[in-house]
Amino acid sequence: MRPDLDIIQKWIEPGSRVLDLGCGDGALLAYLRDRKQIHGIGLEIDNQKINGCLDKGISVIQQDLNKGLQNFESQSFDTVLLTQTLQAVHFPDKLVDEMLRIGKNCIVTFPNFGNWKSRAYLAFKGRMPVSDFMPYEWFDTPNIHFCTVKDFDEFCRSRDIDVITRTVVDIKHRDSWIIRAFPNLLSEIAIYHFSRKPAKSEAA
Amino acid sequence: MPDVLPENSVGLVTPQLYHFDEPLPLRSGKELKAYDLMVETYGELNAERSNAILICHALSGDHHAAGYHSMDDRKPGWWDVAIGPGKPIDTNHFFVVCLNNLGGCAGSTGPASMNPDTGTWYGPDFPVVTVRDWVNSQARLADRLGIDKWAAVIGGSLGGMQVMRWSISYPERVRHAIMMAVAPKLSAQNIAFNEVARQSITADPDFHAGRYREHNTLPKRGVMLARMVGHITYLSDSAMREKFGKASEQLKQASLNLGRDLRAGKLSFGFDVDFQVESYLHYQGERFSETFDANTYLLMTKALDYFDPSVDYDGDLSKAFANSDCRFMLVSFSTDWRFPPERTREIVTALLKAGKQVSYLDIEADQGHDAFLLPVPRYMQALTTYLDRVKLEISSHAA
Numbered sequence: 001m002r003p004d005l006d007i008i009q010k011w012i013e014p015g016s017r018v019l020d021l022g023c024g025d026g027a028l029l030a031y032l033r034d035r036k037q038i039h040g041i042g043l044e045i046d047n048q049k050i051n052g053c054l055d056k057g058i059s060v061i062q063q064d065l066n067k068g069l070q071n072f073e074s075q076s077f078d079t080v081l082l083t084q085t086l087q088a089v090h091f092p093d094k095l096v097d098e099m100l101r102i103g104k105n106c107i108v109t110f111p112n113f114g115n116w117k118s119r120a121y122l123a124f125k126g127r128m129p130v131s132d133f134m135p136y137e138w139f140d141t142p143n144i145h146f147c148t149v150k151d152f153d154e155f156c157r158s159r160d161i162d163v164i165t166r167t168v169v170d171i172k173h174r175d176s177w178i179i180r181a182f183p184n185l186l187s188e189i190a191i192y193h194f195s196r197k198p199a200k201s202e203a204a
Numbered sequence: 205m206p207d208v209l210p211e212n213s214v215g216l217v218t219p220q221l222y223h224f225d226e227p228l229p230l231r232s233g234k235e236l237k238a239y240d241l242m243v244e245t246y247g248e249l250n251a252e253r254s255n256a257i258l259i260c261h262a263l264s265g266d267h268h269a270a271g272y273h274s275m276d277d278r279k280p281g282w283w284d285v286a287i288g289p290g291k292p293i294d295t296n297h298f299f300v301v302c303l304n305n306l307g308g309c310a311g312s313t314g315p316a317s318m319n320p321d322t323g324t325w326y327g328p329d330f331p332v333v334t335v336r337d338w339v340n341s342q343a344r345l346a347d348r349l350g351i352d353k354w355a356a357v358i359g360g361s362l363g364g365m366q367v368m369r370w371s372i373s374y375p376e377r378v379r380h381a382i383m384m385a386v387a388p389k390l391s392a393q394n395i396a397f398n399e400v401a402r403q404s405i406t407a408d409p410d411f412h413a414g415r416y417r418e419h420n421t422l423p424k425r426g427v428m429l430a431r432m433v434g435h436i437t438y439l440s441d442s443a444m445r446e447k448f449g450k451a452s453e454q455l456k457q458a459s460l461n462l463g464r465d466l467r468a469g470k471l472s473f474g475f476d477v478d479f480q481v482e483s484y485l486h487y488q489g490e491r492f493s494e495t496f497d498a499n500t501y502l503l504m505t506k507a508l509d510y511f512d513p514s515v516d517y518d519g520d521l522s523k524a525f526a527n528s529d530c531r532f533m534l535v536s537f538s539t540d541w542r543f544p545p546e547r548t549r550e551i552v553t554a555l556l557k558a559g560k561q562v563s564y565l566d567i568e569a570d571q572g573h574d575a576f577l578l579p580v581p582r583y584m585q586a587l588t589t590y591l592d593r594v595k596l597e598i599s600s601h602a603a
Contacts, residue, residue, distance in 0.1 A: 051585060056593075059531065060563050
């Protein structure tokens with residue numbers, strides 16, 4: 001199990017309804033089904049990954065996240081997941097809005113572009129960062145909307161998104177006091193658990 | 205005509221006729237007092253009776269889904285590519301049942317059968333049957349075979365509509381509902397094509413208001429025209445270009461290939477067949493008209509037109525699925541313009557709204573609506589993977 005997924009699974013309620021956007025081969029949904037008896041649906045675009053889902057008995061819908069999620073009812077899932085995909089969609093803001101509409105709470109993980117390694121790569125080499133973790137060249141990368149932990153914090157603040165938990169880890173998904181102290185500089189992966197802020201009382 | 209049967213074939217099969225005496229009430233308000241169903245089965249029913257799969261046929265299909273009736277058969281059953289030992293619907297593990305639906309013309313009671321009340325053919329007096337009526341008759345067949353719950357019910361097009369109806373009418377009797385190239389109901393365009401087909405048949409002077417057998421004739425011309433129109437809707441533009449554009453080397457470039465191959469190499473400057481596509485449609489239509497009953501064709505197109513499971517639920521299909529207890533798997537094909545992917549997605553959306561477990565695959569395929577009958581690799585792979593999982597489920601239930 002990918003370590004970020006291990007962190008996420010702790011936030012999933014047993015028996016809940018989970019929608020996994022970009023579910024890959026269904027490993028997380030299968031894990032959650034076996035350990036937490038969730039009712040899961042995955043969305044995936046890649047044929048071979050879809051076959052991986054079918055092989056695990058995971059319900060999977062072939063659908064392009066960039067074409068919207070109109071086929072899902074509002075508040076029809078307990079948790080909507082988006083792991084390591086936010087940076088690859090055309091309109092991350094619209095997708096997060098849709099996640100908040102469909103799910104009572106949402107979990108997003110993304111690579112933190114504010115990490116010191118990315119900064120140093122760009123600063124000293126003067127080229128777009130390429131690493132084992134993000135091995136793409138600028139012209140062929142699926143990752144078209146990189147952001148930093150600070151960017152996403154600001155994004156949540158400006159949109160009345162209530163961040164329930166923010167976990168920042170390094171590439172081995174180790175969590176340490178030093179990363180927590182300097183999340184934007186040291187973390188490589190950011191994991192956010194959030195929901196829509198309850199509407200403010202009209203009486204005031 | 206195979207000299208030897210392929211190893212992954214179910215081999216030589218013999219259909220069986222089942223007689224039912226209990227009257228079957230029909231959606232129209234009429235009833236069938238007694239009827240026969242022509243049935244083929246492949247593989248063995250296990251001791252727990254948990255490995256049975258029902259295959260539902262489409263408009264022109266019948267009970268002969270796989271294998272050969274004799275060594276002289278030109279072709280195997282209509283879905284032989286998917287049914288057999290080691291094939292996606294693996295007869296080493298599953299007991300597969302396929303029947304000719306009521307109103308059909310391949311052995312089950314239909315317009316070409318004798319009406320016991322009159323002593324002559326039913327002809328136009330055979331009641332209009334609907335998908336719901338078929339599924340009720342299939343449920344009785346399941347009772348007869350001792351099958352309480354199907355491991356899966358599978359069908360494409362009109363067959364997929366029967367699968368949908370099973371999941372709604374008999375939620376406790378279906379584990380997996382698998383439908384391909386299907387729509388929740390027909391569109392005006394779909395109905396329009398069906399009406400042209402029906403008019404072709406009823407306008408044939410040999411039709412005699414459906415009593416052609418009494419007149420010792422068959423409305424072959426009408427059935428041929430109906431089939432030609434239908435056949436066009438089963439193929440995609442790209443499939444036709446490919447099929448009828450082989451003559452010229454320069455046309456290898458797909459965008460230039462319009463599929464305009466000539467039959468005799470030159471234009472006739474008359475009104476006879478000039479192009480390959482014309483002669484193909486004639487041939488297909490003629491062959492079909494020799495074996496398929498005109499009244500059955502009329503009935504099948506009506507069953508398509510009338511299908512709409514949302515009709516009992518204020519037009520809300522998701523409510524129709526409220527009690528469904530199976531897992532769903534739907535497949536659409538990119539070039540299918542009869543039931544395009546959007547139409548299949550309507551069903552997926554209704555199932556999601558109803559909170560059901562549903563998988564959906566949007567398969568890239570050039571062959572149009574017909575793709576559901578063909579061995580499109582990605583489609584066969586998904587069917588295999590899905591049903592392998594069903595096998596596991598069955599064996600863990602048995603343990």
